[in-house]
Amino acid sequence: MRQERVIVVGGGASGMMAAGQAAECGAQVLLLERTKRLGNKLRITGKGRCNLTNVADRPDFIAHFGPNGPFLHSAFARFFNQDLIDFFAAQGVPTVVERGQRVFPASNDAHQVANALADYLRQSGARVRFKARVAELETEGGRIAGVQMEGGEFLTAKAVIVATGGASYPGTGSTGDGYRLAKALEHTIVPIRPALVPLVVKEGHAEALQGLSLKNVEATLLLDGQLVTCQFGQMLFTHFGVSGPIILPLSTQAVGRLGQGKLELSINLKPALSDEQLDRRLQRDFDRFGKRAFRNILKELLPRKMIALFVRLTGIPPDKPGHQITAAERNRLFSLLRDFRLTIVGHRPIAEAIVTAGGVSTREIDPRTMESRLVEGLYFCGEILDINADTGGYNLQAAFSTGYVAGQSAARAEVPGTYDRLPREG
Numbered sequence: 001m002r003q004e005r006v007i008v009v010g011g012g013a014s015g016m017m018a019a020g021q022a023a024e025c026g027a028q029v030l031l032l033e034r035t036k037r038l039g040n041k042l043r044i045t046g047k048g049r050c051n052l053t054n055v056a057d058r059p060d061f062i063a064h065f066g067p068n069g070p071f072l073h074s075a076f077a078r079f080f081n082q083d084l085i086d087f088f089a090a091q092g093v094p095t096v097v098e099r100g101q102r103v104f105p106a107s108n109d110a111h112q113v114a115n116a117l118a119d120y121l122r123q124s125g126a127r128v129r130f131k132a133r134v135a136e137l138e139t140e141g142g143r144i145a146g147v148q149m150e151g152g153e154f155l156t157a158k159a160v161i162v163a164t165g166g167a168s169y170p171g172t173g174s175t176g177d178g179y180r181l182a183k184a185l186e187h188t189i190v191p192i193r194p195a196l197v198p199l200v201v202k203e204g205h206a207e208a209l210q211g212l213s214l215k216n217v218e219a220t221l222l223l224d225g226q227l228v229t230c231q232f233g234q235m236l237f238t239h240f241g242v243s244g245p246i247i248l249p250l251s252t253q254a255v256g257r258l259g260q261g262k263l264e265l266s267i268n269l270k271p272a273l274s275d276e277q278l279d280r281r282l283q284r285d286f287d288r289f290g291k292r293a294f295r296n297i298l299k300e301l302l303p304r305k306m307i308a309l310f311v312r313l314t315g316i317p318p319d320k321p322g323h324q325i326t327a328a329e330r331n332r333l334f335s336l337l338r339d340f341r342l343t344i345v346g347h348r349p350i351a352e353a354i355v356t357a358g359g360v361s362t363r364e365i366d367p368r369t370m371e372s373r374l375v376e377g378l379y380f381c382g383e384i385l386d387i388n389a390d391t392g393g394y395n396l397q398a399a400f401s402t403g404y405v406a407g408q409s410a411a412r413a414e415v416p417g418t419y420d421r422l423p424r425e426g
Helices: 013-024 042-048 058-063 066-078 081-090 110-124 177-184 247-257 275-288 294-300 304-314 327-338 394-412
Strands: 005-009 028-033 095-098 102-105 127-130 134-140 143-149 154-156 159-162 189-195 199-201 213-223 226-237 241-243 263-268 340-347 355-360 378-380
Touching (some): 005 013, 005 154, 013 028, 013 110, 013 394, 042 110, 066 394, 081 095, 081 102, 134 177, 143 159, 159 177, 159 394, 189 247, 199 247, 213 247, 241 340, 275 294, 275 327, 304 327, 378 394
Parallel strands (some): 005 159
Antiparallel strands (some): 095 102, 199 241, 213 226, 263 340
């Protein structure tokens, strides 16, 4: 059987998986990477540790992707979290499961993951060309014909897999080129926006608290006073607003609601205590430390960086002794501890987002194969698709799973329509 060439555009997580799978299926594969190194974004994920996946079961996993989650049923049926763990184990990358069911390489080294994938490409026989920039995708008679490179070179292909990533972290090579390539072939691009991105707040409190990390707090997103979503855990104050593990998941909801009303963040600094328990705690502290000044009593309740701010916001004189604090003043402190409000007025640029929301509409992609419904022989995988989830390893698993399916499908689809003979799990 004559081997047809498969071209993969993009050398990130999904692109490397796609190229390796296509090559393992017997295709001649050429991966085009616009930078001088593979897996650039992969090497910095998880603060350099690389949260590969999550061991949650499939229904829970898919729920983290919101309305577009069901698109991934078939891909996850073919290649899911245990398959990925086994894949990396075979590549010499053992993994460990940590808090929140997150899976990391045992080495805590994202470079090991990227290098293992690069080795996998070599082992599978896929070729890689670096500093290779695609100008446009060419079609003929409704199917893909190849790619036009910057500089004028034309590369023919039986199948093309677009795995160019999103528009976040452009320094890694994810510059949003894929959206332009897809749109030129009349694919619908759901407007892109940052997801998992730090938020900008109106109040100057954030700048005063810059660098402060709060643990075991509850952050609630409110729109015109109504609950949108909430998260429990750790957050960080920055010079522009807030960030950290519980803020990033909230940010996807926040970005989509900016301009729809008053968007606020309510921070419960003592979520482990009931209202009754918190009130008793305050009374006890004021009685126990009755001779201390109010600002010094606050050292028992708050991080040092928050004390001056809380003195100002409560309006209680900083030198007032604890035994002179009135019930009304205690209630003001109670309210602040339970509901410390910040007004969200924006977000950091998409270049600083962990992932990109929006992208190629999943309605125009066959979920069984990742093939375009508009152009035969054209496939999409990874972050370029309109799928995104919370932090926790979900997004990388989606990249690997869609890359796996796209690579196998592109290699096997040697005659128009043969994707219908592929397995239809899920």
